[in-house]
Amino acid sequence: MKLKSKILSLILVAVLTFSLPTLAFASTHTNTSNDTERFVVYAASGTVLVPFALAITMKMDIVVSYPGKYITYESMYTTVPGGAQLPFNASVNAGNIKYYKDGEYRTTHSLPLSPSYYKNPSDLTDLNAGEPNSNLADSSTYKAVGYATYISSSTTPAAYTGDTTEGVVD
């Protein structure tokens, strides 16, 4: 009986020794990067082509879980404010996130999920997100750049791609 309780105590100590520090330091950190880029497109209206000044806003969130520095969630939210009020059809697509380490390109994470979100009917909007991705799981610091593209076959240029400011993923 005594031996059994001693073994149980030892197991308990071992479990606590190994799991407590992990539990104590398990945390998540969200790296956010925002940017707005302005551009001009030309569209036909009445008898002439006229310019329309647009902006593409982008918000990139990268949630990193510790320990192990594991990316648990990535998302890109983009809007063209007032874009739905344009007299022509247009859309905006939240694109991929590219990762760099020490200035060198490492990998691109696609964002296959389309979570639901509140949409302002005056704006063009898009939100895409990525599933947990472990191909950058190490202790390095990465830089990430997210992309979003405005598209309309009724304007020239027909597309404009904006990118977020570099987000530091740590």
Next chain:
Amino acid sequence: MKKSKKILVASTLIIGLGFSAAFYFSSNTKADQTVSQHVFSSLAQEHQNGESKQEKPFLKINNKTYSNKDFLAFKESKNVIQRNNGQQVLSDEQIKAEFIKEAVSEQEADKQKLNVTEDEAKRFADEMKQAVAEAQDSQTQQFLKDYIAALGITEDEYWNQYAIPAYQQALKIGKLKQKIFDAEKVKNASISDSELNEVWEKQQQKLVTEANIESLQ
């Protein structure tokens, strides 16, 4: 000897790469210039042909008559967009369908009293003029300069005589679109942009179907 060979190889490589880069960038710039020249020389030619034609009634849409010159000017604009985007120009039938869609949308906006005053359109035009002047991309300004030159008008004429009525029409259609989108949003809070675009296209098609369209050629 070995060292001098290495230096020679390295120099040859650097010079070669330099020439390649210079050729690449200059050929790209030349290609852009060629596209741009083609776009605006075609526009100038089409515009001159249109100007030389006698103005005649072309289409009657819900009791409003549109002339052949209205249609040709719309076609010129559509052709500039297609050519500048590296696409084939649309057929006359496709452009006519677009022209009718725009006309019925503007008429519907008028019917619903979604008015845009000349002052409102002028203020918008002033904002756009400033945005073009402040654009960091020099192609934005060059495009407008070349476009105005191809039409054979001055910049003041463009902004004061042509752009204001064009914005009046565009803003009216924008207001109609917004009204439809707001109503859809009430019905379906999670509606997407593509679904809203579908709603707009269906609405425009409905207006076209219900319209009384008469060809006057």
